[in-house]
Amino acid sequence: MDFNGFRRSIRCYKNIPVPYEELLKLVNIARFAPTASNSQGVSYIIVKDKKILEKSTEIIVKWMEDNIELHWSFSRHINNYRKNGIDSILRDAPNIILATAQKDFKNGRENSISALSYVELFAPTLGIGSCWAGLFEFCAFSNYVPLLDLFNISKDKVITGALMVGYPKYKYKRLVDRNKLDVTCIG
Numbered sequence: 001m002d003f004n005g006f007r008r009s010i011r012c013y014k015n016i017p018v019p020y021e022e023l024l025k026l027v028n029i030a031r032f033a034p035t036a037s038n039s040q041g042v043s044y045i046i047v048k049d050k051k052i053l054e055k056s057t058e059i060i061v062k063w064m065e066d067n068i069e070l071h072w073s074f075s076r077h078i079n080n081y082r083k084n085g086i087d088s089i090l091r092d093a094p095n096i097i098l099a100t101a102q103k104d105f106k107n108g109r110e111n112s113i114s115a116l117s118y119v120e121l122f123a124p125t126l127g128i129g130s131c132w133a134g135l136f137e138f139c140a141f142s143n144y145v146p147l148l149d150l151f152n153i154s155k156d157k158v159i160t161g162a163l164m165v166g167y168p169k170y171k172y173k174r175l176v177d178r179n180k181l182d183v184t185c186i187g
């Protein structure tokens with residue numbers, strides 16, 4: 001079976017930026033995703049400059065150091081960064097796509113998950129890989145001001161999702177294992 005074109009979380013990227021036009025194609029697909037009552041309400045920030053991502057990793061590491069009790073993995077990510085210079089948070093991704101919504105919009109997160117899942121599925125058709133930036137989200141959802149300031153998030157808005165994107169460094173021969181199908185048929 002040929003797995004090229006299949007989606008996998010990509011954690012190793014080529015050190016080349018994705019052209020803005022391609023990033024725009026990804027975001028344009030996102031807005032066709034289904035949303036609750038077609039409420040939509042998600043806007044996007046495309047980060048083109050890798051230096052901004054490097055800065056955000058630095059900010060997140062500082063946040064982890066100040067909130068070490070929040071998750072068992074934080075000490076590992078801090079060590080990776082401080083001792084070995086490895087970015088296991090944003091994986092040296094050249095680009096990131098952020099979803100944002102109004103602070104008082106109740107469907108912001110779920111609509112963003114729907115939208116960014118479309119991006120994830122579409123990206124491989126353009127030869128682009130992606131991975132949810134869950135640790136970035138963890139920090140952003142706590143409304144850590146230095147991170148929000150870095151991306152110019154206004155006071156009435158929140159970050160509702162984050163996806164690293166870039167050209168995959170490696171080709172994968174198989175998908176990641178899944179549990180067996182758990183399904184019940186009624187009627």
Ligand SMILES: Cc1cc2nc3c(=O)[nH]c(=O)nc-3n(C[C@H](O)[C@H](O)[C@H](O)COP(=O)(O)O)c2cc1C
Pocket residue numbers: 007008009010011089131132133134135136176
């Ligand atoms: C909400 C969410 C957050 C995630 N956060 C991270 C993350 O911070 N770092 C990471 O390497 N992978 C992250 N992942 C990717 C998962 O680890 C991945 O989807 C899972 O291991 C299955 O692998 P696959 O996507 O290649 O099929 C996240 C996935 C989701 C849905």
